[in-house]
Each structure stands twice: as structure tokens, then as C-alpha cells.
Amino acid sequence: MASESAPLRVRRYGLESEPYRKLLRDYLASRLSLDVAKPEDAELTEAIIRAADGRFAYVSFLAD
Secondary structure (H helix, E strand, C coil): CCCCCCCCCCCCCCCCCHHHHHHHHHHHHHHHHHCCCCCHHHHHHHHHHCEEEEEEEEHHHHHC
């Protein structure tokens, strides 16, 4: 018997929307062990997001 799962929910964000950018910052903070409360870490995070043109695939590539 197949188990029931919750329906898939898709959220769409613009590349410049604050919720999306927060997801990118949170991802980078976790992946690179950054503390975005520190100015130098916040600057690095924003520089990576800018260099990646806000696209997650490039953000994750640059984080690696």
C-alpha cells in the first residue's frame, strides 16, 4: 500500500524579492559557516549573491 504524502507546494519568488534573498543568505551562512551579523560575513554573502546574479545554482556553485 502506498503511503499518502502531502501535496507538493511550489512558491515562486522574484530574484530580487527579500524572502528569496533571505533564503540565499541563510543557505550561504549555513554552507560556509558565516555569521551574517558580522559585517565582513554579510559583505561576503552579498558579494556572492551579486556575482551569481541572484541565481541559486550559481550561488551554490560559488559556495563550493
